[in-house]
Amino acid sequence: MIVRLPPPEWAPHQAMWIGFPSDPELWLDDLGPAQAEVAELARALHANGRGEEIRLVAANESAAEVASQLAPFASVLPEPFGDVWLRDTGPIVTGSRAERWAQGFGFNGWGGKYDLPGDDSIGERLATTAELPYAKAGWVLEGGAIEGDGTGTVLTTEQCLLNPNRNPDLGRQEIGELLARDLGFERVVWLGDGLLNDHTDGHVDNLARFVAPGRVALPVAGADDPNAAVYADAAARLRAAGLEVVPLPSPGRVERGGEIIPASYMNFLIGNAAVVVPIYGATNDEAAVRVVQQLFPDRLAIGLSADHILTGGGSFHCISQQIPA
Template sequence: MPNIVPPPEWAPHKAVWIGFPSHPELWEDDLEPAREEVAAFARAVHAEGEGEQVILVAADDEAARAAVRVAGDVAEVVVQPFGDIWLRDTGPILTGDGTARAFRFNGWGGKYDLPGDDDIGLRLADTIDVAVERCDWVLEGGAIDGDGTGRVVTTRQCLLNHNRNPDLSQDEIAARLKADLGFGEIVWLGDGLLNDHTDGHVDNLARFVAPGVVAIPQATENDPNWLVYSQAADAAAAAGLDVTRIPSPGRVLRDDEVIPASYMNFYIGNAAVVVPLYGAPNDDAAVAAIQALFPTRAVTGLRADAILTGGGSFHCISQQIPA
């Protein structure tokens, strides 16, 4: 029987899709800064040809021209209409047997229903000529993180949320994760970050960095997510995982509101690991801690303030294509 478990993110990539900010009405004053941050991310992942092929996905011709202007020759640019850039959630998930899965998408529980997001996963899979299976239940890629062994970590806040699959129980969702993606061991964490409109995506909270090893933030003083981090670390350890702690950015505000800033939203590329930074006191310490986990890759920290205004960061806007 073929192994359908998705390879872990640190396995070799053929390429990566990265969403490119395309809609001025969504980004307003942050459009150009977000485009520059995405281009910097693309350059870091490309790593002067030592990394992987970067495919910037633009929603229309204007955005495609802008992508060419800011990214130059480090990326191929393709046009595929979408609602917004969060391809981790809307793009296809490539499995271990070289096929793809495309799940239903309902705008993170009906919050953001934008044209094109519901079928971008199918269309992107078609562009690389892989067989794609449509799975008839709601699942966003940022809600799960696997270590390649059939083990996956997720949060109850998201996967069991009534706004996703209200007719499915925890056991039924577990059965679907196994049937569709091969995940036989599910580590259930509780809540995600405060004010995360994804209802607690795990890629802001806990990330596998090796088989059986998960990184989780360590709270700083006045950290609004201190209890979330503590409970996640306890649950992961109770499930038999090795837990390594990464400094948290702490309380990050925009317009006097706490935003879900997280160093956990890093992307693991072939040659580089790219960590989002926010001008927080622990920026350098977080990069150093993540570098220690990936000694064969160059860990780079890049500012992601403008991208975060849209609700996510580098991991959220990317979806790797395994080699």
């Protein structure tokens, strides 16, 4: 099989898979509100038909019925899974219009933290529903751990991809070779740590995002920001790699239940017609959405609350995976 780079997220999409919160035992009192937040995300991306086809993935028939009621414009796929984080458990669709396939990887519950039935097989099943050939690589990789710009450069963090709880026998060189073999990436830019208290061990999609080839959006620390040192280190590494750093406000210190959460505007999701930014009721919410609008003038930047989705540990980018056109 000839490896071609996955298109960057801003390239046209055929459709978007979005995980729909389904398990009352996992989500407790947040289940209904989280479902409503996901429906609002889907509505923004669909944009009354101007965006992309939305495929909501629900783990059981009860959740599928709710999804159909909240988002009648979307396709609903009842497919068992452990939880909604399809950026990590779903396949990465790559290739060209003439030959596309779904590339899967090993999944071990983010280093053994959350081993839930169905998460290790949902990628292949989604590929089947999309009638895409499926290939699975024999090493552990979550989609949220990498960020490409379509030119062969990929960002990741040492905290995640060099973590012994993923691939203990693989070092920096071996992982670079595997990223080249399986996804066509020619250059790996290694950042250091991810955000404080990020249970994914520092996924890059919560820290730094490509907004154009060679241009990376990165938070600027505010007052009392628990991730100030992380942002400064990432900026230095990106500039040393010859990449342009575009500053985006940080929400700063955000707490829920007395605990600092890994709140970031970087978990925005780029659709065909809209870019949806998670907001937190923080001082910089509106400023962050304005900057994202400037970065994507051909799309509408929309800020939406993800407070209830966040109780599960992620946000809009984490629960989605695009199918490129």
